Amino acid sequence: MSSLNDPIKDGLQRGWKVLGGALGAIPEKIVCDVAIIGSGAGAGISAELLAKAGLQVVIVEEGPLKSSSDFNQLESEAYPALYQESAARKTADKAINILQGRCVGGSTTVNWTSSFRTPASTLKFWQDRFSLAGYTETALAPYFAQAEQRLNIATWQMAPNENNALLGRGARKLGIHAEPIARNVKGCWNLGSCGLGCPTNAKQSMLVTTIPAALDLGAQLLTETRAERFELANGRVTSLICRNIKSNGALAQSASTHEATKIIAKHYVLAGGAINSPAVLLRSGAPDPHGRLGSRTFLHPVVMSSSIFDQKVEAWSGAPQSIYTDHFLQTQPIDGAMGYKLEAPPLHPLIFASTVPGFGQGQHDLLSSFPHNHTLLALLRDGFHDEAPGGQVKLRSDGSAELDYPLGDYIMQGARRALLSMMEIQFAAGARQVLPLHEMAVPYTSWAQAREAVLALPMKPRLVKMVSAHVMGGCGLAGSARQGVTRPDGVHWQLDNLSIHDGSIFPTSIGANPQLSVYGAVNRLAQGLAKTLTGRDVALA
Structure with a gap:
C-alpha cells in the first residue's frame, strides 16, 4: 500500500x-x-x-x-x-x-x-x-x-461478497425485494476496510x-x-x-x-x-x-441479528454494504409503525467482539465462528411519529456534548419486529443458527424457535444491543x-x-x-x- x-x-x-x-x-x-x-x-x-x-x-x-x-x-x-x-x-x-x-x-x-x-x-x-x-x-x-x-457515486457493479449475497438470497426466498447500493468509490480494491480509512484513496x-x-x-x-x-x-x-x-x-x-x-x-x-x-x-x-x-436529534437506532453458516462468509472482506432492502419501510405509512431498512454490515474482530452479547464458553464459541458469521442490521426510521421525537443534545459540566436519547415502547416494538425480520431472512438463506443481539437471547436453530423466543424477550434499553452511525x-x-x-x-x-x-x-x-x-x-x-x-x-x- x-x-x-x-x-x-x-x-x-x-x-x-x-x-x-x-x-x-x-x-x-x-x-x-x-x-x-x-x-x-x-x-x-x-x-x-x-x-x-x-x-x-x-x-x-x-x-x-x-x-x-x-x-x-x-x-x-x-x-x-x-x-x-x-x-x-x-x-x-x-x-x-x-x-x-x-x-x-x-x-x-x-x-x-x-x-x-x-x-x-x-x-x-x-x-x-x-x-x-x-x-x-x-x-x-x-x-x-x-x-x-x-x-463518483454509482451503483456497485461487482458481485456482492458472501455477506451481502446472503441478504439478497434470503430476501428473495421470502419474496422480499432487495437491490444493490450505490457507493462513492473510484478504482475500489474491494478490500472491505472502509471503516478504518481507505488505504488506496478509492473512497x-x-x-x-x-x-x-x-x-x-x-x-x-x-x-x-x-x-x-x-x-x-x-x-x-x-x-x-x-x-x-x-x-x-x-x-x-x-x-x-x-x-x-x-x-x-x-x-x-x-x-x-x-x-x-x-x-x-x-x-x-x-x-x-x-x-x-x-432537540429532535435522531440516530437511526440499529439492532442486529448474528448468524452462523456452514460456509465461510468472511464478512470483513469485500465491499462492506452492497445490498439492501426497503421492504419494511415501504409496507406501512411513514408515520405508522416504525419502519426499518435492512443492510449487511462488515465485521471486524474488535467491534464484533465488543458488540455481541455473552461471556465464557458461549462467547468463546461465538468468536470462534467469526469467519462463518453473518450479521444483519436494521436502521430504525425515527422522527416520523409522536412517540419517536428523537433525543436532546445537552452539555456536561465540562461543556462537552452528550445526547439523551430515550427508548420508549414505540421504538422497542420496532426493534422487536426488526429482529424477527432479520432472523427469518437469515434462516431462509440457510443459517444453521441465529442469535439476535440481546443480552437474554441464546443461539436458536430454527425459525419457529427463534420467533417464539424473541416474541417473549423483554425489550429494554441495555438489554437490546443498539448502535448507530447516523446522527x-x-x-x-x-x-x-x-x-x-x-x-x-x-x-x-x-x-x-x-x-x-x-x-x-x-x-x-x-x-x-x-x-x-x-x-x-x-x-x-x-x-x-x-x-x-x-x-x-x-x-x-
Missing part, C-alpha cells in the same frame, strides 16, 4: 496552508471571509464551493489530519485516531453506541460508502410538517446529480476530494483545533473561539503565550455534525426562543422560527451571519444512510450562500 501516491502528503509538499499539532502553531488571531467548523460531508462541500467563489476560507477541524499512508486496516489504530471518543461515544444512559468520525474528512473518512438520495416520502413529510415547500425531489435533483458526479471522501480542492484554491485548514464557542452581539456572530487539542482530544498544554485562537470572519458555517454542532451553539449561549436547539437533527430546518433552528436557506433563524451545513439540519432522520442527503442539501445551500456573499455562481467540479 505504501507505494501508492498519498494526495495529502503531496498537497502539503505543494504548500497547502495547514496548521495544528505537528503541522505548526496556530496564531492567536485569524481574519478571513468564511470560517467553517468541521471538515466532513457538509463542511467539505461548503469549503470547495466557497473557495471557488473567491472567498478566503478557514476550516477548523477538531481531529487530526490522517491520510492513506496512515491507514493500515487495523482497528487498534483507526478507532482512537479517527472516531469520536475512540468509537465509544454513547448516549447518556449508555444504551446506544454511536460511531462518528473525528478527523479531517469527518465521518466520510470512515463510513462504509453507502449512498442514497433522500427518500421522496421523507421530503414529503418535511414539506407537510415543517413548511419546507422548496425541499422537493425535483428541486433537489440537480444538486444530487452534481454531488454524485463529483464523488471519494472529503479527505481526498473537496478538502484538497479547497486547499488548492487557497483555503486554510486548522487541525487538532476545537471550536469552543461563538462570541455574539446584536444578532450576529462576532468571532469564533478555538482551543488547541491533542490528537486524542485532550486539551493541549501549549508552550505559546495564548491558550485560545480567535477567528474573525464575515460569515460562519457550522458543520461539526449533529451532536457537536448543537453543542457549539449551546456553549455560545445562542438565542433559542422556541426551545428547538439540540441527524438538533439544528433542524423549518419554514418558521417556531419550528426549527435553521431557515430553509441554511441560515440560523436568529444569527444572520451563521449558516448550518451538516446533518444537524434534518428535521427527522432520513430513513437511509445520510451522507448523500448531506451532500445534496448542502450543495444547494452552499451555492446559495456563495451567490449571496459574492454574487458569483459556482458549482461542484
Whole structure:
C-alpha cells in the first residue's frame, strides 16, 4: 500500500496552508471571509464551493489530519485516531453506541460508502410538517446529480461478497425485494476496510476530494483545533473561539503565550455534525426562543441479528454494504409503525467482539465462528411519529456534548419486529443458527424457535444491543422560527451571519444512510450562500 501516491502528503509538499499539532502553531488571531467548523460531508462541500467563489476560507477541524499512508486496516489504530471518543461515544444512559468520525474528512473518512438520495416520502413529510415547500425531489435533483458526479457515486457493479449475497438470497426466498447500493468509490480494491480509512484513496471522501480542492484554491485548514464557542452581539456572530487539542482530544498544554485562537470572519458555517454542532451553539449561549436547539436529534437506532453458516462468509472482506432492502419501510405509512431498512454490515474482530452479547464458553464459541458469521442490521426510521421525537443534545459540566436519547415502547416494538425480520431472512438463506443481539437471547436453530423466543424477550434499553452511525437533527430546518433552528436557506433563524451545513439540519432522520442527503442539501445551500456573499455562481467540479 505504501507505494501508492498519498494526495495529502503531496498537497502539503505543494504548500497547502495547514496548521495544528505537528503541522505548526496556530496564531492567536485569524481574519478571513468564511470560517467553517468541521471538515466532513457538509463542511467539505461548503469549503470547495466557497473557495471557488473567491472567498478566503478557514476550516477548523477538531481531529487530526490522517491520510492513506496512515491507514493500515487495523482497528487498534483507526478507532482512537479517527472516531469520536475512540468509537465509544454513547448516549447518556449508555444504551446506544454511536460511531462518528473525528478527523479531517469527518465521518466520510470512515463510513462504509453507502449512498442514497433522500427518500421522496421523507421530503414529503418535511414539506407537510415543517413548511419546507422548496425541499422537493425535483428541486433537489440537480444538486444530487452534481454531488454524485463529483464523488463518483454509482451503483456497485461487482458481485456482492458472501455477506451481502446472503441478504439478497434470503430476501428473495421470502419474496422480499432487495437491490444493490450505490457507493462513492473510484478504482475500489474491494478490500472491505472502509471503516478504518481507505488505504488506496478509492473512497471519494472529503479527505481526498473537496478538502484538497479547497486547499488548492487557497483555503486554510486548522487541525487538532476545537471550536469552543461563538462570541455574539446584536444578532450576529462576532468571532469564533478555538482551543488547541491533542490528537486524542485532550486539551493541549501549549508552550505559546495564548491558550485560545480567535477567528474573525464575515460569515460562519457550522458543520461539526449533529451532536457537536448543537453543542457549539449551546456553549455560545445562542438565542433559542422556541426551545428547538439540540432537540429532535435522531440516530437511526440499529439492532442486529448474528448468524452462523456452514460456509465461510468472511464478512470483513469485500465491499462492506452492497445490498439492501426497503421492504419494511415501504409496507406501512411513514408515520405508522416504525419502519426499518435492512443492510449487511462488515465485521471486524474488535467491534464484533465488543458488540455481541455473552461471556465464557458461549462467547468463546461465538468468536470462534467469526469467519462463518453473518450479521444483519436494521436502521430504525425515527422522527416520523409522536412517540419517536428523537433525543436532546445537552452539555456536561465540562461543556462537552452528550445526547439523551430515550427508548420508549414505540421504538422497542420496532426493534422487536426488526429482529424477527432479520432472523427469518437469515434462516431462509440457510443459517444453521441465529442469535439476535440481546443480552437474554441464546443461539436458536430454527425459525419457529427463534420467533417464539424473541416474541417473549423483554425489550429494554441495555438489554437490546443498539448502535448507530447516523446522527441527524438538533439544528433542524423549518419554514418558521417556531419550528426549527435553521431557515430553509441554511441560515440560523436568529444569527444572520451563521449558516448550518451538516446533518444537524434534518428535521427527522432520513430513513437511509445520510451522507448523500448531506451532500445534496448542502450543495444547494452552499451555492446559495456563495451567490449571496459574492454574487458569483459556482458549482461542484
